[in-house]
Amino acid sequence: MLASNQKRLDPMTTLLEFMTAAHRKCDEMFASAEEDVSEKSWTLASQKFAEFNAAIARHLAQEENVLFPAFEEATGMTQGPTAMMRMEHEQMRSLLAQLAEAAGTQDASRFLGLSETLMVLIQQHNMKEEQMLYPMCDQALAETDAIIAKIEAFSGDPV
Numbered sequence: 001m002l003a004s005n006q007k008r009l010d011p012m013t014t015l016l017e018f019m020t021a022a023h024r025k026c027d028e029m030f031a032s033a034e035e036d037v038s039e040k041s042w043t044l045a046s047q048k049f050a051e052f053n054a055a056i057a058r059h060l061a062q063e064e065n066v067l068f069p070a071f072e073e074a075t076g077m078t079q080g081p082t083a084m085m086r087m088e089h090e091q092m093r094s095l096l097a098q099l100a101e102a103a104g105t106q107d108a109s110r111f112l113g114l115s116e117t118l119m120v121l122i123q124q125h126n127m128k129e130e131q132m133l134y135p136m137c138d139q140a141l142a143e144t145d146a147i148i149a150k151i152e153a154f155s156g157d158p159v
């Protein structure tokens with residue numbers, strides 16, 4: 001079951017809080033998978049990496065298909081921060097695909113090298129969202145509860 005379905009929304013939840021919680025959850029999943037790779041516990045590592053990969057793919061898709069379009073529509077800003085975030089998502093996807101390959105071939109040194117790079121990219125990306133874009137979304141969007149409900153309901157399948 002996906003983590004974001006586990007908790008019901010507090011009516012005062014901001015987009016910043018809701019989306020930041022998803023970042024933390026993905027961070028934990030990634031760190032845990034990485035630990036198993038470094039111990040070469042491949043069965044567990046592969047399973048945890050697959051779960052992390054699915055969780056982050058869903059988060060990126062929720063942003064690109066629900067949150068960013070809502071922000072772009074409300075502000076008219078289509079070439080601003082969301083365009084940059086979309087580009088960074090593509091960089092993450094490329095690294096995630098390479099990590100999946102490394103997990104598939106049980107190549108721990110390649111996996112750990114790539115995961116280091118992805119961790120740094122994710123931390124920098126998340127900081128921009130948490131310090132800039134999400135607060136801007138909370139400001140710009142009136143119906144944040146409705147947006148959060150849409151994000152939760154989004155399956156992650158490309159539209």
Ligand SMILES: [Fe+2]
Pocket residue numbers: 060063085089125129
């Ligand atoms: Fe993002």
Ligand SMILES: [Fe+2]
Pocket residue numbers: 019023059063126129
């Ligand atoms: Fe995000």
